[in-house]
Amino acid sequence: MATPETRETPRNGAHTPRSGARRIREFIVSSASDGKLAPGARLPTERELARRFAVPRNAVRRTLAQLEAEGAITRHVGRGTFLAGTPEREDAQFSAGSVSHTSPAELMEARLRIEPALAELIVTNATPADFERMQACIDKAEQAATLDEFELWDAALHQALATATHNRFVIRVLDMVAAVREQSEWGKLKDRIVTPGRRLEYQEEHRAIVGALKARDADRARDSIVTHLQHARRNLFDY
Numbered sequence: 001m002a003t004p005e006t007r008e009t010p011r012n013g014a015h016t017p018r019s020g021a022r023r024i025r026e027f028i029v030s031s032a033s034d035g036k037l038a039p040g041a042r043l044p045t046e047r048e049l050a051r052r053f054a055v056p057r058n059a060v061r062r063t064l065a066q067l068e069a070e071g072a073i074t075r076h077v078g079r080g081t082f083l084a085g086t087p088e089r090e091d092a093q094f095s096a097g098s099v100s101h102t103s104p105a106e107l108m109e110a111r112l113r114i115e116p117a118l119a120e121l122i123v124t125n126a127t128p129a130d131f132e133r134m135q136a137c138i139d140k141a142e143q144a145a146t147l148d149e150f151e152l153w154d155a156a157l158h159q160a161l162a163t164a165t166h167n168r169f170v171i172r173v174l175d176m177v178a179a180v181r182e183q184s185e186w187g188k189l190k191d192r193i194v195t196p197g198r199r200l201e202y203q204e205e206h207r208a209i210v211g212a213l214k215a216r217d218a219d220r221a222r223d224s225i226v227t228h229l230q231h232a233r234r235n236l237f238d239y
Contacts, residue, residue: 020055021063021182027053028067032083043073043081062152066178069133069160107180108233114173115229119221121165122213130164134210142203147194155181157206164213193235205231 031037044052049060064081067073075081122130137160141153155178162174194202205228212221 020053065156069156116222119218123218125166126164133160
């Protein structure tokens, strides 16, 4: 397998998992766009990416799950991870710095106004492959053995929903949402409130959203998204 051999070394002592995840994304995206990796090429293993970019394995898994949800890579148990094509979000990292001081409360307020509007776009533009990715994220979230793994696939589902709009401006806006969700303050809140019972409720709500989208029922999908976000906000802030 021909892959770039540049070794990533920490600057100023260490990298955070978030910065490492961005560098892994940049490595895969740039390797695809400049021709160093062709579609179908095998990517380095999770272990190798974690070592090369000096980040935890869970940060690698989260990044790969998001890229898989976008349709940029494919992963096969026992075979490896392969490049599917160039991700639509070549400039996704632009959002990380610009939202670094956004609070969880501000995020939820914005999500309640933005995400219900996705329903119409997805119902109009989504392909069968988009729905397959959504379903895969739901299935893997429900099979997750840990909260971290569930959160990984929950984030991947949101990425899949964004990608299914096939609207580059909307995708960039939702990249900003994803960037805030990776902040430590958000993570602390989620760790505190996502109980096993609430996780089951979220899973049911995710299935309701995707089921309505598959049925091309924009009104029902919009209502399901609002119900889910309102429920999540109540849990986060005890509303």
